[in-house]
Amino acid sequence: MQAQIIDGRELAKQTRIKLKKKVNSLYEQKSKYPGLTVVLVGDDLASAAYVRNKEKFAKRVNIISNTIRMPKETTKEELLDVIEKLNNDNDVHGILVQLPLPKHLDESTVINTISYEKDVDGFHIINSGKLLSGQDSLRPCTPTGIIKLIESIGVNIEGKNAVVVGRSNIVGKPAALLLLEKNATVTVCHSRTRDLGEVTNKADILVVAIGRAEMITGDMVKPGAVVIDVGSNYTEDKTYGDVKFDEAVNVASFITPVPGGVGPMTIAQLLENTVKAFELYG
Numbered sequence: 001m002q003a004q005i006i007d008g009r010e011l012a013k014q015t016r017i018k019l020k021k022k023v024n025s026l027y028e029q030k031s032k033y034p035g036l037t038v039v040l041v042g043d044d045l046a047s048a049a050y051v052r053n054k055e056k057f058a059k060r061v062n063i064i065s066n067t068i069r070m071p072k073e074t075t076k077e078e079l080l081d082v083i084e085k086l087n088n089d090n091d092v093h094g095i096l097v098q099l100p101l102p103k104h105l106d107e108s109t110v111i112n113t114i115s116y117e118k119d120v121d122g123f124h125i126i127n128s129g130k131l132l133s134g135q136d137s138l139r140p141c142t143p144t145g146i147i148k149l150i151e152s153i154g155v156n157i158e159g160k161n162a163v164v165v166g167r168s169n170i171v172g173k174p175a176a177l178l179l180l181e182k183n184a185t186v187t188v189c190h191s192r193t194r195d196l197g198e199v200t201n202k203a204d205i206l207v208v209a210i211g212r213a214e215m216i217t218g219d220m221v222k223p224g225a226v227v228i229d230v231g232s233n234y235t236e237d238k239t240y241g242d243v244k245f246d247e248a249v250n251v252a253s254f255i256t257p258v259p260g261g262v263g264p265m266t267i268a269q270l271l272e273n274t275v276k277a278f279e280l281y282g
């Protein structure tokens with residue numbers, strides 16, 4: 001079987017077209033455009049690239065986008081002070097602090113200083129709690145994008161065996177909750193899982209967010225599965241997914257490429273969340 005490639009760039013483009021219309025109609029009501037501020041601490045290369053993309057696509061849908069760049073030596077007090085100012089700025093509806101932060105800065109403290117109404121990453125403890133209890137909230141971008149990618153190919157998630165490889169707060173855990181909300185039977189695997197391949201082989205829907213290049217090989221994929229590869233493992237010459245694409249493409253029914261799969265949808269979802277925050281709380 002040769003899998004169909006799920007085109008994340010195209011779906012993200014369609015999402016932005018709809019979003020731009022919404023932003024323009026909100027402007028008619030509020031005489032204001034949504035504002036998104038990204039805070040980037042340090043000089044992590046991958047983070048800098050993400051942030052440039054966020055700026056580029058925000059502008060395309062008439063979101064006013066700003067980036068605050070701070071040196072890697074920034075103290076906790078300096079960073080929290082910047083966040084407090086953004087919390088109190090009526091022109092800023094979404095705040096995103098790019099992760100990972102330099103080691104001396106505690107991510108949880110920083111994230112929970114962001115007003116939960118402006119937490120467009122959906123990482124604040126209040127938004128996490130709302131997600132866990134099934135309430136509407138600002139929800140994490142990558143997992144929401146994953147659900148949209150799966151639904152875009154006409155696959156009904158209900159009743160499917162979904163296996164999530166990875167248990168991060170950013171992707172694995174919220175992805176498992178969203179799949180559960182869609183009535184999948186969900187298994188979460190991680191670095192201590194025994195016989196990983198045996199578990200992944202039962203997955204009708206396989207979401208891989210483990211952060212290790214090409215860890216999931218073709219023999220670990222169930223024939224006909226939908227494979228969502230969240231990995232972005234950078235090397236000098238190429239970006240590798242967490243799935244060995246050349247093998248998995250011959251086994252799965254649908255597969256996301258890296259790049260061009262999940263990544264564009266994460267950014268589209270961030271823009272959606274910014275507009276949602278603007279609508280709800282702006």
Ligand code: GUN
Binds near residue numbers: 096099100141142266
């Ligand atoms: N670093 C990698 N992915 C993300 C994300 O979705 N949000 C933030 N803030 N940082 C990230």
